[in-house]
Amino acid sequence: MTDVYLVGVGGQGIITASRIIGDAAILAGKNVLLSETHGMAQRGGSVVCTARIGEVYSPLIPDGQADVVLSFELLEALRVVCKASKNTVVVSSNERMIPLSVSSQKLKYPTLDEVRREIAKIAREFVLIEASKLAGEAGVPMSSNIVMVGALAGTGLTNLDKKHFEKAIEMSIARNVKENLAAFSKGFDAVSTRSRT
Amino acid sequence: MLLLGNEAIARGALEAGVAVATTYPGTPASEIGDALARVAKDAGIYFEYSTNEMVATEFAIGAAASGVRALVSMKHVGLNVAADALMTFAYTGTRGGFVLVTADDPSCHSSQNEQDNRYYALLGGIPLLEPSSPQECYQMTKDAFALSEKLELPVILRTTTRVSHVRGPVVVGEIVPGPKKKEFVKDPKRFVTVPAVARARHLILLERLQEASKLADGSALNRVYRIGAGGRSGIITSSAAFNYVMDAAKMLGMSTDVLKLGFSHPLPTHLIVEFLKTHDSVAVVEELEPILETSIRAVAQHEGLKAKILGKADGAFPQAYEFDQAIVASGLVKAFGLKGEIAKTVSVDLQDLPVRPPVLCAGCPHSATYFAVNKATNRKAIFASDIGCYTLGVAPPYNAADLLVCMGSSVGTAGGLAKVNDQPVIAFIGDSTFFHAGIPGLINAVHHGHKFLLMILDNRTTAMTGHQPHPGSDKGPSCCDITSVSIEEVVKGCGVKWLKVVDPYDIKTTTDTVKQALTQNGVSVIIARRECALIVKRDQKGAILKKHYIDQEACKKCRTCVDKFQCPAISSIDKVQTIDDTSCAGCGACAQVCPHKAIKEAR
Numbered sequence: 001m002t003d004v005y006l007v008g009v010g011g012q013g014i015i016t017a018s019r020i021i022g023d024a025a026i027l028a029g030k031n032v033l034l035s036e037t038h039g040m041a042q043r044g045g046s047v048v049c050t051a052r053i054g055e056v057y058s059p060l061i062p063d064g065q066a067d068v069v070l071s072f073e074l075l076e077a078l079r080v081v082c083k084a085s086k087n088t089v090v091v092s093s094n095e096r097m098i099p100l101s102v103s104s105q106k107l108k109y110p111t112l113d114e115v116r117r118e119i120a121k122i123a124r125e126f127v128l129i130e131a132s133k134l135a136g137e138a139g140v141p142m143s144s145n146i147v148m149v150g151a152l153a154g155t156g157l158t159n160l161d162k163k164h165f166e167k168a169i170e171m172s173i174a175r176n177v178k179e180n181l182a183a184f185s186k187g188f189d190a191v192s193t194r195s196r197t
Numbered sequence: 198m199l200l201l202g203n204e205a206i207a208r209g210a211l212e213a214g215v216a217v218a219t220t221y222p223g224t225p226a227s228e229i230g231d232a233l234a235r236v237a238k239d240a241g242i243y244f245e246y247s248t249n250e251m252v253a254t255e256f257a258i259g260a261a262a263s264g265v266r267a268l269v270s271m272k273h274v275g276l277n278v279a280a281d282a283l284m285t286f287a288y289t290g291t292r293g294g295f296v297l298v299t300a301d302d303p304s305c306h307s308s309q310n311e312q313d314n315r316y317y318a319l320l321g322g323i324p325l326l327e328p329s330s331p332q333e334c335y336q337m338t339k340d341a342f343a344l345s346e347k348l349e350l351p352v353i354l355r356t357t358t359r360v361s362h363v364r365g366p367v368v369v370g371e372i373v374p375g376p377k378k379k380e381f382v383k384d385p386k387r388f389v390t391v392p393a394v395a396r397a398r399h400l401i402l403l404e405r406l407q408e409a410s411k412l413a414d415g416s417a418l419n420r421v422y423r424i425g426a427g428g429r430s431g432i433i434t435s436s437a438a439f440n441y442v443m444d445a446a447k448m449l450g451m452s453t454d455v456l457k458l459g460f461s462h463p464l465p466t467h468l469i470v471e472f473l474k475t476h477d478s479v480a481v482v483e484e485l486e487p488i489l490e491t492s493i494r495a496v497a498q499h500e501g502l503k504a505k506i507l508g509k510a511d512g513a514f515p516q517a518y519e520f521d522q523a524i525v526a527s528g529l530v531k532a533f534g535l536k537g538e539i540a541k542t543v544s545v546d547l548q549d550l551p552v553r554p555p556v557l558c559a560g561c562p563h564s565a566t567y568f569a570v571n572k573a574t575n576r577k578a579i580f581a582s583d584i585g586c587y588t589l590g591v592a593p594p595y596n597a598a599d600l601l602v603c604m605g606s607s608v609g610t611a612g613g614l615a616k617v618n619d620q621p622v623i624a625f626i627g628d629s630t631f632f633h634a635g636i637p638g639l640i641n642a643v644h645h646g647h648k649f650l651l652m653i654l655d656n657r658t659t660a661m662t663g664h665q666p667h668p669g670s671d672k673g674p675s676c677c678d679i680t681s682v683s684i685e686e687v688v689k690g691c692g693v694k695w696l697k698v699v700d701p702y703d704i705k706t707t708t709d710t711v712k713q714a715l716t717q718n719g720v721s722v723i724i725a726r727r728e729c730a731l732i733v734k735r736d737q738k739g740a741i742l743k744k745h746y747i748d749q750e751a752c753k754k755c756r757t758c759v760d761k762f763q764c765p766a767i768s769s770i771d772k773v774q775t776i777d778d779t780s781c782a783g784c785g786a787c788a789q790v791c792p793h794k795a796i797k798e799a800r
Binding site for chain 1: 199201224225227228306307329330359362363364365366439440441443444521522523524547549550551552553554555556557558586589593594661663759760763765767768769770774
């Protein structure tokens, strides 16, 4: 059983990413449940999806119970740190989307070191991914979300094969399939070959 | 295949041979209609986005009373609008299968309340099915049509956000087209509910409910799941709560029996009695109202049963907000006095983190409208708001909402506000919401001479729920030929004498027009018309937009562009204001907002 908590900002392709994870699980012959955020929350707000792989009934992941937190935006990784525990790997994109409250309420966007330090207090490991850069290198700058799916696969915590993810990407991406597969691989390699501290 | 709960409902309806499907979009129900809109033409069924839930329901009643199968879907508060039709349709009953889907929203993820629509089943005497998973959404939609025809009654299929918006594996069957036409056989003693008919039909409804209760007792949708070796303690549950019960029981290592009610009204009384007889204590686990709990207590009292019934009355389970497996586990520990270990969570102090609430998009015409209104009124006005993206104007810097209760309420409440207040009153309503529920309020205001300004924020679509068309749209869904209804003509037809149409991107004209409107006696109407920026962005893919930038030499750091205006593309970090090139929609509103002309169009 693997519980993946996906978080980011509306418009980052999180629902697509969660569907690829879902399709990969089905291809691997496993049960999967995804929960999605629709409606009002999507207008530039924090967006959450969950993917629970295995014999589960509930689609939700209570506090402290995520195996992986997959964050598409740096600040959001910190915001949902309550979902993590000493067993959790937090994988976050280094992308920063400055919320309007930073401008209007003069609040401070935390530094990378602050984010890393706070998450390290709670989670087992914090892994940072240059998702946007890797997507650009693969020739699909808009596919940061596919890089993040690769990063998830690279943790090895989903117990799904790389080939299941790749097939799932082929199924759900209409254009630039080759480049998107490259984006996936870049995310995968970035995590699977990381140096552990 | 992996299907969203809502898509599974659409699939189930197609396999059940539905002939007519209607809806008014609303989260978390919208994807049922959206899925059917996409396939309606190929499937040969009739689908429409109706003007509101009442019309959607009445339309489906007309079809089902004739004998074909009809599906109508809506969010929970939509059923308040449709209730008038539904309550009496239970008296006449139906010929063709009639299924009404209500998608409830515990925790108000995208709603103004978290009312529990199972009460409508009790109120109207209407059989109720409650799926827990996408597979059950599919299956129970088919079952609901069969049940509706067997009992000749409408059936409510009730989901929640965590059923409608969960994607999971669904095994589907064959689509079997049903009859698309049936001749209405006249039977006024059944279908025309004058008092004499209504009185007779009420007795028939009560008889049918007796029959329905027997069907519920024998239904495969109501079954016991044994966990471990079972035991003398049991759980009765339904809907999404069932999922949390199953995971919580596993977390706690419980040995118990779980009675899951998929067909929960009328209550399967015999099944409940048997369960209460074979268990010493029974926890009733349901989100929101203690509907099962209260009915089960009544059954126990009636039958003189001794089983201890545990639930919300003893404080084991909360009556507000949605559950998850952790909440249910802690409730079960409390209810049964278990020694279960609930994993402690680490509390983290995140109070200083910048919040990220939903906001109006870059290029959103509502932003420009609200800026103009604040400028025109110097913020000395009362704002009656309504349901839609523009409700987000409640937040600073616009503070453009002071009262909101339901769809269309801006127009009605504005009259009352104006009657007892000396400040100017401005009502804001979206185009789709105006057609949905704004028109009677406007007629009332004209007729009684109420003095306020109604601003119809016309972005040409139902934006919040996913850009569904409405009666004023130029184009319908691919399945439909439509005639566009002019808002101006409707407003004039309601008797409004002072009407202006403005482009909100023209802030000066909008501001002046608002000032002018507020000098009028009686009701004045401004239509602020500009297409939703997201649609423009989608349709103009790759087109060159008039991107804007802030000339840092001309910028006087007055912060007007972030303190009085709000655009996700404009940020102010370390006292420097900049425009993000990729998010800028090129609307040019900010250039008009800047008092120092420091915001310029990029060449």
